[in-house]
Amino acid sequence: MSISRRLLGLAFASADTLIEIDADGCVVMAIGAGPVSGIDPGTAWIGRPLVDLLGKASGVVVTEALNQLQPGVRSAQLDIVVTCDAKHVRRARLRTFCLPEIAPAVSCALTYDGAAFSLAVPQAPPMLDTDSLIDRVQLALDDGQNTENVSLAFVDVPGLSSGDDEQHQRAEARIEAALQSASIDGASAARLTPERFAVLCNPGGDAALLDDHVRQAGAAEGLELISTTTQAGIDAGLPPGLVMRVLRVALKACIEGEDTAGPDQIFSDHLKTTLQEAERFTALVKKRDFALHFQPIVDLVSGEVHHLEALARFGDEGPAGTVSMAEDLGLIDKFDLAVLERALKQMRRPGFTHLKVAVNISGVSLTNDLYVQTLLKLTQPHPEVRARLLVEVTETAAIGDLAAANRRLGKLREAGVLVCLDDFGVGAASFEYLQTLSVDVVKIDGSFIRDVVDNARTRTLLSHLVDLCRSLKVSTIAEMIETEEQANAVRALGIDLGQGYLFGRPSAEPAMPAPVTATPVGRRRGEVTGWG
DSSP states (O other), X not given: OOHXXXXXXXXXXXXXXXXXXXXXXXXXXXXXXXXXXXXOHHHHTTTSBGGGGBOHHHHHHHHHHHHXXXXXXXXXXXXXXXXXXXXXXXEEEEEEEOXXXXXXXXXXXXXXXXXXXXXXXXOOOOOBOHHHHHHHHXXXXXXXXXXXXXXXXXXXXXXXXXXXXXXXXXXXXXXXXXXXXXXXXXXXXXXXXXXXXXXXXOTTOOHHHHHHHHHHHXXXXXXXXXXXXXXXXXXXXSOHHHHHHHHHHHHHHHHTOOTTXXXXXXXXXXXXXXXXHHHHHHHXXXXXXXXXXXXXXXXXXXXXXXXXXXXXXXXXXXXXXXXXHHHXXXXXXXXXXXXXXXXXXXXXXXXXXXXXXXXXXXXXXXXXXXXXXXXXHHHXXXXXXXXXXXXXXXXXXXXXXXXXXXXXXXXXXXXXXXEEEEEETTSTTHHHHHHHSOOSEEEEOHHHHTTTTTOHHHHHHHHHHHHHHHHTTXXXXXXXXXXXXXXXXXHHTTOOEEESTTXXXXXXXXXXXXXXXXXXXXXXXXXXXXXX
């Protein structure tokens, strides 16, 4: 075949370099540009196996394509990496075709893509964690120069975590560096899961460019990595006080999201839904659009109703999901105060002036002085009501500064308000709370009461807990008691008070039902039995 025909093939292929290899895969001719200046394919590549000129992963792909190539058929485009020297490579696109005139030799058209890049793993700021990423989003939205929205690009790299060898580790480091560099300030990318990244960027950013970074990083280490990038916008008009909390909820959903939906859709949907829920909850609290139901808590020795717990109800729904959402969004403090206000109003009604009531307070409400100050202010005209009030601190939201929280609770106790540690046993910090917070009562979570009859291990744990509380002069309440067998079991363990459907369900109107028949058991009575 004449050289002119070969040059015509080079032009027809719109390639940078035309290569001809023999039946053994060795280069017998090379015309055109080298991957970098200083490399002349016509001299440097002749006589060398084509796969030796490529990255490891590219060599495997090209070998497979050559084995499947049929005479007169052009191969599909192959994305490969060409070796420049010991420290640099360059991405390229390769097509192979077998002309009948030169068979079994094969012609290869090579087109370079982008500049050569170093094989050395670049240095970059470490990946952010979720909270730090949210902080960066907040800064970007608060920037006085930024009047536009920002967006999060979610980059999924399937298979990235499939290997823990040095090759994969280097590829991961390259990807992290590339994504950090592509972020809005060069340092605002986070790794959400082993195979999912989030990159803070300007709206309308080039998703294909991020995918290109991933592919190039993998190719540099001999790995064929294909990523999928999607983007979700973040409105610069988000309420400043909510943005971080809303983003945290949405990102959590994105991290835990199902494979059936893309991360951008999961994030956007939860962002929108959470904002709507926040607005609805804020309006609900402002309008006091909730009810209080009261559930009796009885003395397990006498069977008499000891006090009532005020439980919020939203229509026919219980409070658990709504309260958890409000804690996540930092809206719970106003709700706790609204519940307190309504409970105090009930306690001052004619006929209920001897009513003893427990109200719940989230750990979030103990992060500042507002709750304690408001409670003392609301009860100042009728200070005697404080002796009939018990505050139950729930463990659903962690308390960061326990010492500060204890000082606030101490002010309540000094004023005559009793303090109860709720949900004891289900939170990781239960015993730390008991050690640090000065409380009068511990309410044992119902998950322990559920199998107290049949599980000897549970009974042993509860027995030790009761002994501990006695030594601290702290009374105990067992919740979720539904059967006589459970009541007898917790009574025998020396628990002071009981709560559950066996003794009464929550009702809209406070009621003082007749004593439940109980068999007295000799034990020390809890300190709280004389309350009020």
